[in-house]
Amino acid sequence: MRKVIGIGETMLDIIFKDGKPIEAVPGGSTFNGIISLGRAGVNATFISETGSDRVGEYVRQFLKQNNVDTASVNVYPDSKSPVSLAFLDDSNNADYIFYREQRHDHMDFTYPDINRDDVVVFGSYYAVNPTLRPQVSGLLELARQRGAIIYYDVNFRPAHQNDVMKITPNLIDNLEYADIVRGSREDFTILYKKDTAERVYRAETSFYCPRLVYTDGPRPVTVMADGGFHKQYPMPQTQTVSTIGAGDNFNAGFIYGLIKYGVTRDSLERGLDEATWDKLIACASAFSADCCKDIYNYISTDYGKSLQQ
Numbered sequence: 001m002r003k004v005i006g007i008g009e010t011m012l013d014i015i016f017k018d019g020k021p022i023e024a025v026p027g028g029s030t031f032n033g034i035i036s037l038g039r040a041g042v043n044a045t046f047i048s049e050t051g052s053d054r055v056g057e058y059v060r061q062f063l064k065q066n067n068v069d070t071a072s073v074n075v076y077p078d079s080k081s082p083v084s085l086a087f088l089d090d091s092n093n094a095d096y097i098f099y100r101e102q103r104h105d106h107m108d109f110t111y112p113d114i115n116r117d118d119v120v121v122f123g124s125y126y127a128v129n130p131t132l133r134p135q136v137s138g139l140l141e142l143a144r145q146r147g148a149i150i151y152y153d154v155n156f157r158p159a160h161q162n163d164v165m166k167i168t169p170n171l172i173d174n175l176e177y178a179d180i181v182r183g184s185r186e187d188f189t190i191l192y193k194k195d196t197a198e199r200v201y202r203a204e205t206s207f208y209c210p211r212l213v214y215t216d217g218p219r220p221v222t223v224m225a226d227g228g229f230h231k232q233y234p235m236p237q238t239q240t241v242s243t244i245g246a247g248d249n250f251n252a253g254f255i256y257g258l259i260k261y262g263v264t265r266d267s268l269e270r271g272l273d274e275a276t277w278d279k280l281i282a283c284a285s286a287f288s289a290d291c292c293k294d295i296y297n298y299i300s301t302d303y304g305k306s307l308q309q
Helices: 029-039 054-065 130-146 158-177 185-192 197-205 246-260 265-270 274-292 301-308
Strands: 003-007 011-017 020-027 043-051 073-076 083-088 094-099 119-123 149-153 180-184 212-216 219-225 229-233
Touching (some): 029 054, 054 073, 185 212
Parallel strands (some): 003 043, 003 119, 043 073
Antiparallel strands (some): 212 219, 219 229
């Protein structure tokens, strides 16, 4: 059975609306997508660390309850788990404040078993952080050697815009490892000062990875890929409660589609046809829309059960 391996940070998201806290849920960019994949019945593993506190215990138990293998989640002794405050605006988009202890300069984990056509997903500042580079690049190199599909979510936020020059070598390295790159208009505007899929693809990413999925909030998704493939997909109209996990669950739905429709490394390298891209983006959009219907950062358990059936 193919599996999905994610690597990233964990935290507790405390969500505010109109100045008042309304919910507290485990979160983290790759974490959110892995939870949704676990709920959808996908064989999922998460590589991360938590503090040795009540928040860390809650996060680890939450992973297990949602069918995610935690064998590679390290408990860092005598430390507190990160917390974020997410403030929803009138459109239910979030601004964040993060609270973290000074992190140590390495992360200890055991590499999970990786086989050909498994999917490895990573992204956000975690993926380019110089402090964690040995661990992240080690996993990516192993994934490449084993023939896994590597999915990279750029997810680069304004809080790190002053770090662009510092992280550029790691960013390029990630693009070279990736089989599929997903990024938003905001990400690429910060990184490259370019605000269209065509400009980003031709000038910045196509040389390293031939497949770009470019998202733009509620506006159409653009796919540009090898063989000259170029298509836009309208996003479903959704009454949103929170958009915190929208991009993370777009990733999860896309990866769910890779497995559901039997997309392998070989078929990626041959070039996907339009019908397959249509199915993958449909899955991605459906996961994202379902997540936005509630305050939580993942697809609902009911939706996950319907996918398993």
